[in-house]
Amino acid sequence: MPYPLPAAEQLTVLGRRPQIPPGMRVYAFGDIHGRLDLLEALLAQVERDLAVRPVERPLFIFLGDYIDRGPASRKTIDRLSQLSRSQECIFLKGNHEALAIRGLTDRAAFDRWMRLGGFETLVSYGVTPGFLSAGPSRPVPEIQATFHAALATGHMQFFRNLQTSFALGDFFFVHAGVRPGVELSQQAEEDLLWIRSEFLDASNDFGKVVVHGHTPTKAVEVTTNRVNIDTGAFATGRLSCLVVEGAALSVIDTVTSTA
Secondary structure: OOEEOHHHHHOOEOOEOOOOOOOEEEEEEOOOOOOHHHHHHHHHHHHHHHHHOOOOEEEEEEOOOOOOOOOOHHHHHHHHHHHOOOOOEEEEOOHHHHHHHHOOOOHHHHHHHHHOOHHHHHHHOOOOHHHHOOHHHOOHHHHHHHHHHHOOHHHHHHHHOOEOEEEEOOEEEEOOOOOOOOOHHHOOHHHHHHOOHHHHOOOOOOOOEEEEOOOOOOOOEEOOOEEEOOOOHHHHOOOEEEEEEOOEEEEEEOOOOOO
């Protein structure tokens, strides 16, 4: 069962408590990073919650960074695709997905992706460690081509269909954050996927509460204008889900027991 998020009392939008339309319940998931084990555990908790507390329209929102660092990137995408056939899902783009796809054709992006955990993703797609470490006989363009071929048609379509943001009621869901002073509808994709300090340090009322990931914290973080639900699942074992219904906010995670 979800546990309350008392800090949510400080959230305000244009001087009032933020909320979503009646009859809906949002389950927003933080950065997964190839931890299929944690995703499965969290989804099982969400399913139990829905069984105990049915709602007319549940909506699953995933904030990006499904791949890299963890051991099961490919199977994570398989699982999310499967979920979308039984639940209404919104899949947002993370900086890791953007970098992986750019790295298919861009050498600089490929090198950066390798530094940020792309090696583990390649291995999960069957681009074996031996192939990757074969030195000059396996130049980067060949590795790029092998990864491109390994991406099932469904997976490539999954990546291409990722949204950069999603708005519902008084909430704005995005991977990294938004640039202060810029209308939400005018945000640049680079900021939505990569921004940190300029957004995290801002006290602006953005017109909606921004729900984001990208910057790991020990527990779900709440300020007056945003909620950060990236609890560093890859390193901590805590994958978190923000539950929003009406004006009430609560959390389900893979560490905290509510039994």
